[in-house]
Amino acid sequence: MTEERVVSTGDGVVATDMVLNIGPQHPATHGVLRLRLVLDGERIVSAEPVIGYMHRGAEKLFEVRDYRQIIMLANRHDWLSAFSNELGVVLAVERMLGMEVPERAVWARTLLAELNRLLNHLMFLGSYPLEVGAITPVFYAFREREAIQEVMEEISGGRMHFMFNRVGGLKEDLPNGWTNRVRTAMAGVRDRLPQLENLVFGNEIFAARTQGVGVLSKEQVLQYGLSGPIARASGIDMDLRRDEPYLAYGELQDVLRVVTRTEGDCYARFEVLREQVHVSMDLVDACLERLEQLPQGPINQRLPKVLKAPEGYTYAWTENPLGLNGYFLVSHGEKTPHRLKLRSASFNNVQVLGEMLPGQLVADMVSILGSMFFVVGDVDK
Amino acid sequence: MSEVLEAALRLIVVFAAFLTLPLLVGQLEHKVMAHMQSRMGPMYAGGFHGWAQLVADGVKFAQKEEVVPAAADRTVFRLAPALALIPYFVAMVAIPIGPGLVGRDIDAGIFFVLAVMGVGVIGTLMAGWASANKYSLLGAVRQVSQLMAYELPFVLAAASVAMAAGSLGFTDIVDAWEPWWLIWQLPAAVVFFVAGLAELNRPPFDMPVADAEIIFGPYTEYTGLRFALFLLAEYAGIVLLCFLTSVLFLGGWHGPFVDSWVWTFAKAGVLAFVVVWLRVSYPRMRADQLQKLAWQILIPVALAQLLLTGVVTVAW
Incomplete structure (x- = not known):
């Protein structure tokens, strides 16, 4: 394995490209994503995402669990969107059974799904600036997360893996006065969020690091099947909450705004996230109002x-929160599914990295990687 | 004999300051950052508001095993922290903090300090190269190319104030200083401070040690005491920069009521606060953006200031 290299000047220069492994243990990849970069100086020649370090065989495990147990497994792949992950499974099973879900459960689910989206987006609103070197926003983001997590914890007992969905509804009824506490939490978040936004969005260096960096074209988004905030930042006007309403979203169309941008750069992606937070807060308020009126x-x-x-x-x-999450359920009429295919958002979203990164600098690689908003568990499943 | 004794005594005092002031700045950073981020910061070590946290850190570092990577160039790797640290100590000897309060008053003080500070970068380069680690190498290369950006505006800005005072000695500069220089030399002061931050790898110019990109740059492979020495060098650098700026541009020990070393410390303290403040509120620049900032803004401003200073000095 010894390779002799000749170092000289003039005609005899022998330059070898450097292969740099970003990850699986690296502070910028939030987990164990590995990028194999070939570098020429600091310029990336080629990039290959190497995934699978956290593969837990979720799909295979689904096949040997009954539907109650699957909910628990399914909420774990994207650990920042646990409630939304559960939702797909129960919706699929309910549809197969032709089961009607009580109206209160539908509205409560919508509310919780939006709270979950807030938790997820706030996480990235804090962690992305961290990657471009701003160390403070993450503390503000986590302060807001704490307020929301408190009300989630009150109903479900969990702070991450809520396990509150059941086939046919929710685990338990909402506690007395809980809606008021959610309302207080929302008011607090609304009140303090500008502190975080002003810190990041008014900043020249942040703009310089993200604007025009990592531009994704509409075509690339469609080719790679990207979805969620990333796709919308490139001008793909698609949101299942509006286009194929599930839960109570059909009745929330006047509150729900689909946030899109056309630039497709890191800044646009981050901005979509920020605005979605506001939309989600409006949705939460609308759901609360409706829930309190329901008998x-x-x-x-x-x-x-x-x-x-x-x-x-x-x-x-x-x-x-991170994009389309789908479950293809095939049942042979047994208590376990014959096959439950999971389509997770992050898996598709990171595939495009191989095309985005070449030609960029290592410093920009981090801006781009962070702006793809992925969860490694959601990639590796 | 008494001369030797006095010199030794002065050196000892400077050395003591060299060891304690960086810790003070470090503790200030802990606390200021914490409160800006709605945290408490260290609260336990030493009892009162965690005042001994950095002492505890030092003890921890001293206990750690020193690891030298197998592929590293052992001698260079182990020598690097010293080269990063000692220049700051040597530079500190020449900086006066009050009338007569100086390790050694040197006629060409500015010249001496700037030259010595420039040596520190070799320590970083040695660390990055000898570590046999790709992240370290990238960091070292970034550090050295950063030198291209900050060194020239740094020197030009200092030259302006030297021209205004007609001397390269710190004591002479402070003696010649008058309050209206605050306005007249303001551009040079800003350029000097910004370039100094870049020299010290302080945010927003910390790309050589950018943790999200290249782990910790040249210091990635260091552990224990040698790692602590690099950190000490960074904080000693902050102390040095703050004192330099206050002596050169803010009038040193001149102040309302009475001229005293207390003013020098107060001014340097405020500047150290600004250094921390910038770290809390700014993201990191990219290496090429720093070059752009340096060559398109800092250097032209410094040159214009030099011209202005020249004209005013001659015309006066």
Whole structure:
């Protein structure tokens, strides 16, 4: 393995490109994504995302778990969107069973899904500036997350893996006075969020590091099947909450704004995230209002001892915080699915890195990587 | 004999200051950053508001195993922290903090200090090269190319004030200083401070040690005491820069009521606060953006200031 290199000047210069492994252990990849970069100086010649360090075989495990257990497994792949992940599974099973979900449960689910989206987006609003060297926003973001996590913890007992969905509704009814506490939390977040926004969005250096960097064209987005905030930042006007309404989104169309940008650069992606936070807060408020008007009633359905989905198949997809999250459920009428294919948002979203990174500097690589808003568990499944 | 004794005594005092002031700045950074980020910062070590946190850190560093990577160039690797640290100590000897309060008053003080400070970068380069680590190498190369950006405006800005005072000695400059220089030499002061930040790898110019990109640049492979020495060098650099700026541009020990070394310390303290403040509020620039800043803004401003200073000095 010894290779002799001749170093000289003039005609005899022998230059070898440097291969740099970013990850699997690297502070910029939030987990164990690995990028194999070939560098010429600091300029990236080629980049290859190497994934799978956190593969847990979720899809195979789904096949040997019953539908109650699957919810627990499914909420783990994207650990920042646990509630939204559960949602796809229960929607699929309910659809197979032809089960009607009580109205209170539908609205509560919508509310919780939006709170989950807030938690997710706030995380990235804090962590992305960290990657371009601003160390303070993350503390502000986590302060807001804490306020929301408190109300989530109150109903579900969990701070990350809520496990609050059940086939046919939710685990339990909402506690007394909980909606008021959510409202207080929202008011607080609304009040303090400008501190975070002003710190980042008015900043010249932040703009210089992100504007015009890592531009994704509309075509690339379509070719690679990107979705979520990243796709919308490149001008793809698609949001399942509007285009194929599930839960109560159909009735929230006047509150729901689909945030899009056309620039497709890191700044646009980050801006979409920021504005989606505001949209989500509006949705939360609308859901709260509606929930308080709804008459008392059940929040879930009684389930049989052994829950079996009838033979057939269905595909349930939801607009998760990071993009489209879909479950293709094939049932042979048993208590476990025959196959449950998971389409996760981050898996598609990181694939485009191989095309985005070449030609960029190492410093820009970090800006781009951070702006792709992925969760490694969601990539590796 | 008494001369030797006095010189030794002065050196000892400077050495003590060299060891304690960086810790003070470090503790200031801990606390200021924490409060700006709605945190408390260290609260336990030493009892009162964690005042002994950095002492505890030092003890921890001293206990750690010193690891030298197998592929590293052992001698160079181990020598590098010394080369990064000692120049700052040597430079500190020449900086006066009050009338007569100086390690050694040198006639060409500015010249001496700027030259010595420039040596520190070799320590970083040695560390990056000897570590046999690609991240370290990238960091070292960034550090050295950063030199291209900050060294020229740094020297030009200092030259302006030397011209205005008609002397290269710090004491003479402070004696010649008058309050209206604050306005007249303001551009040079800003350029000097900004370029100094770039020299010290302080945010927003910390790309040689950018943690999100290249882990910790040239210092990635260092552990224990040698790592601590690099950190000490950074904070000693802050101390040096703040004192330099206050002596050159802010009038040193001149102040309302009475001229005293207290003023020098107060001015340097405020500047150190600004250094921390910038770290808390700014993201990191890219290497080429710093070059652009240096060559398109800092150097032209410094040159214009030099011209202005020249004209005013001759015309007066």
